[in-house]
Amino acid sequence: MTRRVIEPVVLNAREPAGASRPLGELGAELRTRINRIIGAHADPATGYLDYRAIGETAEFRGFVGLTGGLATGRPEELPTAEAQIAFWANLYNALTLHAIVTLDIQNGVGDVHEFFRRVQYDVGGDRLSLLDIEHGVLRRNRPSRNQPARVFGRGDRRLRWVVTRFDPRVHFALNCGARSCPPVRAYDPRQLDGQLDLATRGFVNADVEIDPAARCLTLSRIFYWYEDDFGDVPGFLLAHLDPGPARDWLAAHRGAVTLVHRAYDWDLNDASVRA
Incomplete structure (x- = not known):
């Protein structure tokens, strides 16, 4: 191109x-x-x-x-x-x-x-x-x-x-x-904490994939590029995953998981074009 x-x-x-x-x-x-x-x-x-x-x-x-x-x-x-x-x-x-x-x-x-x-x-x-x-x-x-x-x-x-x-x-x-x-x-600065929490939870819960057999987490490349910003990435994910089997599994295995970062899709987020 x-x-x-x-x-x-x-x-x-x-x-x-x-x-x-x-x-x-x-x-x-x-x-x-x-x-x-x-x-x-x-x-x-x-x-x-x-x-x-x-x-x-x-x-x-x-x-x-x-x-x-x-x-x-x-x-x-x-x-x-x-x-x-x-x-x-x-x-x-x-x-x-x-x-x-x-x-x-x-x-x-x-x-x-x-x-x-x-x-x-x-x-x-x-x-x-x-x-x-x-x-x-x-x-x-x-x-x-x-x-x-x-x-x-x-x-x-x-x-x-x-x-x-x-x-x-x-x-x-x-x-x-x-x-x-x-x-x-x-x-909105008056609602910022709640809005950031909602945005983060929405992204994390939609994005993170867990493979228990491989003890592997597949997640956005954002977590690779800015790993130091998040500190302990599994800990950050635990703080924002909804309660359920995925969160329970990560809580039990957070010290022994492999992080895999998927390729970033840079195509335009254009609603007029069907993916």
Whole structure:
């Protein structure tokens, strides 16, 4: 497959900032728009989105118009860890959606060379890519297997946006437009703990496969890439699996299981295409 090469693009650069608004207020309105888009255009069975239909709606155009206001934001407008995590998780999902529709991505985000680095928003005068938001801001600039270098170097102005608390459950709040990603949701700082718990439990219970005969767990590659974020992976799974035979078996054998990580399906999570 030939990948499209683009220059880094700030998707909200042409949208007027308008009157300055606190990021918490702007984030709440973006959250409302995202929820409406999901409600109207997500497949209830898969969570996949109909991107072509979304791009033709007034709701999407209104959402895009709101992103111009991000350019005047300041970190102190997100005073709590809950406000920060919810805002940046929603912004990650918003930027992914915005980019897929605007760049007319057909097969998957791999259509665009270095997609996660090249699509960006201006937030408070800082250019932040999907890579920056996930690894620099939400993961607190931590290295990982798939991002071994810290994305923000010493003295980087964007360090001011790093969330004050890391929560590993945020991995199940981020949707990068791939079929293997958790479904798109919008997060409210007032309900964040419950929403992250619901998202994590939903993903873990749908994803983890246990083979008792082989003493093997098959699970998402997310648990390989970010193993250090979860600490004890079997322990994390036990904390989020529903009561039942699978959880009981893992509790009895957690010290002697093999973890197998399935290949990630990077095809576009497009509801208009049947898998």
